[in-house]
Amino acid sequence: MIGFIQSVLNILLLPGLAFTLIASILLAGIDRVLVARMQRRVGPPVLQPLYDVLKCLGKETIVPRKANEKVFLLAPAVGLISVLVTAMFLPIGNVSAIRTNADMIVILYLLTLASVTLIVGSAASGSPFAGVGLSREMVAMISYELPLVMVMLTVGFVCGNGLATFSLAKIGAYQAANGPLLLNPVLWPAAIALLFVIPCEVGQQPFDIDEAETEICEGVLAEYSGKPLAQFKMMHNVKMYVMSGLFCALFLNIQTGFFLADILIYCVSCVLVTFVSMSVPHAVTARFRVEQVFKFYWTVVTGCAALSLILVWIGL
Amino acid sequence: MLFDLDKKINEAIDDAASKSLWLYHINAGSCNGCDIEIVAALTPRYDAERLGCKLTGSPRQADIVLVSGPVTLQSRDRLIRTLAQVPEPYCLVTVGSCPCSGNVFKGSYAVCGPVDKYRHVDVSVAGCTPKPEAIMAGIAQAAAILKEKRKGMHE
Numbered sequence: 001m002i003g004f005i006q007s008v009l010n011i012l013l014l015p016g017l018a019f020t021l022i023a024s025i026l027l028a029g030i031d032r033v034l035v036a037r038m039q040r041r042v043g044p045p046v047l048q049p050l051y052d053v054l055k056c057l058g059k060e061t062i063v064p065r066k067a068n069e070k071v072f073l074l075a076p077a078v079g080l081i082s083v084l085v086t087a088m089f090l091p092i093g094n095v096s097a098i099r100t101n102a103d104m105i106v107i108l109y110l111l112t113l114a115s116v117t118l119i120v121g122s123a124a125s126g127s128p129f130a131g132v133g134l135s136r137e138m139v140a141m142i143s144y145e146l147p148l149v150m151v152m153l154t155v156g157f158v159c160g161n162g163l164a165t166f167s168l169a170k171i172g173a174y175q176a177a178n179g180p181l182l183l184n185p186v187l188w189p190a191a192i193a194l195l196f197v198i199p200c201e202v203g204q205q206p207f208d209i210d211e212a213e214t215e216i217c218e219g220v221l222a223e224y225s226g227k228p229l230a231q232f233k234m235m236h237n238v239k240m241y242v243m244s245g246l247f248c249a250l251f252l253n254i255q256t257g258f259f260l261a262d263i264l265i266y267c268v269s270c271v272l273v274t275f276v277s278m279s280v281p282h283a284v285t286a287r288f289r290v291e292q293v294f295k296f297y298w299t300v301v302t303g304c305a306a307l308s309l310i311l312v313w314i315g316l
Numbered sequence: 317m318l319f320d321l322d323k324k325i326n327e328a329i330d331d332a333a334s335k336s337l338w339l340y341h342i343n344a345g346s347c348n349g350c351d352i353e354i355v356a357a358l359t360p361r362y363d364a365e366r367l368g369c370k371l372t373g374s375p376r377q378a379d380i381v382l383v384s385g386p387v388t389l390q391s392r393d394r395l396i397r398t399l400a401q402v403p404e405p406y407c408l409v410t411v412g413s414c415p416c417s418g419n420v421f422k423g424s425y426a427v428c429g430p431v432d433k434y435r436h437v438d439v440s441v442a443g444c445t446p447k448p449e450a451i452m453a454g455i456a457q458a459a460a461i462l463k464e465k466r467k468g469m470h471e
């Protein structure tokens with residue numbers, strides 16, 4: 001009985017739903033403030049993402065005449081739910097809301113599902129701008145999926161001694177015994193590759209080719225307004241938290257034995273990962289072109305990921 | 317208890333309506349002077365993001381529509397059609413003297429302004445060109461109006 005109550009609490013409160021929602025709002029807000037400070041301006045309040053989502057909830061929802069109404073309205077909900085479920089698998093220290101033997105594969109599929117809902121939703125809206133955004137989102141997906149899988153495979157190989165493991169709990173246990181994987185020089189290229197995958201997966205500024213507001217009128221989100229838009233915006237925030245949490249789970253899982261200290265370390269490292277992987281590129285670079293993103297990910301990022309994978313494979 | 321929660325959420329949404337302002341800019345035949353000043357208001361020097369502003373590319377996501385220019389014959393229908401696509405509640409802010417009087421273009425055969433012939437204008441920022449500070453002040457006024465409009469929606 002106590003076990004049951006604890007797992008319900010885990011899912012609803014701490015590593016689960018409530019924590020995810022609060023953390024993702026704060027993380028997205030901190031990112032915007034950091035970018036503003038790097039550009040020497042005051043910037044929005046930390047709660048700005050929350051205001052954005054609430055405001056969208058309060059606006060009229062318009063469904064275009066050409067749109068397929070059901071798909072148009074359902075896609076954002078499915079996307080939001082899938083990223084929220086992804087967040088359940090992320091461990092804080094050694095506690096996670098849901099744990100299975102193949103967390104990483106589930107995470108991979110759910111993250112892809114979130115991107116696919118974006119594609120499906122925009123395809124259902126029947127706008128040419130959304131069509132362009134959709135094709136760009138697909139290019140982005142093709143670019144980051146391979147390095148992401150390779151990084152996960154590499155970490156799985158290191159932690160599974162010989163046999164690749166896909167369980168984040170096992171990876172956490174390995175790091176508790178041998179120190180965080182970020183201290184292992186063989187894995188540095190993989191860590192760098194994952195740091196580059198994060199902004200593209202989330203759709204942050206230099207890699208936000210799919211919703212470039214100055215070129216293609218918000219692309220995939222061109223026809224969205226009101227509540228569905230609020231869901232997509234929230235999905236974006238949660239995705240941000242999920243990706244930095246994933247980095248922490250794979251490379252920076254530090255366990256002290258005290259749950260509170262674990263939470264604190266986890267939050268701090270999430271902010272650090274967000275800062276390095278999303279805020280800095282956003283502040284210092286302009287948006288890439290589509291083929292630049294494609295080329296960059298298939299050469300540099302995939303190369304980094306492959307280097308680590310090969311090094312681990314030959315047993316360094 | 318449940319009723320109270322409903323009310324609280326509604327209040328939070330009203331509050332958010334004045335704190336998150338996404339701008340959409342329509343050029344209705346402007347000479348480009350006002351457009352440049354609008355962009356200047358968004359740059360780090362004036363930092364409109366302090367007020368929660370963000371430039372958006374789609375009228376469907378706009379809270380504040382900035383219109384510049386005297387409304388030419390060519391742009392009139394586009395202006396009306398674009399404004400019809402903006403979800404309620406939104407504010408229409410005109411930037412510069414052109415949209416409110418026609419300015420130096422008044423009397424031309426190709427000018428069918430001012431804007432308030434076609435839609436109710438909430439805030440009009442005067443000047444040729446208005447300073448970025450004036451545009452920011454206009455946006456801040458529009459934010460207060462947006463909150464009132466949002467309140468009016470659920471009463």
Ligand code: SF4
Pocket residue numbers: 345346347348349350384385386411412413414415419420443444445446
């Ligand atoms: S108000 Fe002046 S600067 Fe602005 S569009 Fe008209 S003429 Fe140009």
